[in-house]
Ligand code: SF4
């Protein structure tokens with residue numbers, strides 16, 4: 001399918017048409033805790049999709065890395081539901097046989113384990129877990145990690161929720177409901193991924 005057809009398909013998907021409102025300000029990528037592990041941040045990915053470069057869009061790991069934390073969405077000055085666009089692009093990629101690369105699964109696992117342990121995201125802890133699972137990336141990203149630390153874009157201090165045990169109990173209950181089919185679609189696990197990864 002040609003670029004124009006693929007763009008039309010994206011625009012017709014839930015939330016997909018919002019990509020046209022993007023002004024390329026970069027707030028999303030600047031806010032994204034996972035950006036350093038992405039081939040392209042959301043801003044650049046959206047520019048490529050709008051420009052019809054879907055071959056590169058489908059090859060990118062961006063939406064597999066996206067942890068659905070919604071930081072970008074709450075900060076976008078155009079009110080774009082960025083996470084919805086991520087889901088739309090992911091669905092299009094899957095329909096064309098693009099699968100996540102192994103390291104994408106590792107970052108999902110690192111995100112999940114961090115949130116399960118502390119009740120909220122700690123970027124430093126998540127990256128620590130991710131790099132343990134994928135040590136080659138540690139070498140590749142060491143200088144980037146240092147830069148983020150120096151610019152205070154990555155906090156070393158972990159700030160758990162007040163009652164991590166209660167949070168874990170809530171997660172267990174949510175999983176039970178998902179298994180019983182009572183949970184709403186897409187809530188079967190953290191960041192919209194299935195229980196076998198979680
Ligand atoms: S924050 Fe919103 S408007 Fe800015 S680049 Fe990202 S999607 Fe586009």
Ligand code: SF4
Pocket residue numbers: 028031032033034035042065066067068069070071072073082083086
């Ligand atoms: S929802 Fe995805 S793209 Fe947006 S800030 Fe979170 S990880 Fe980054």
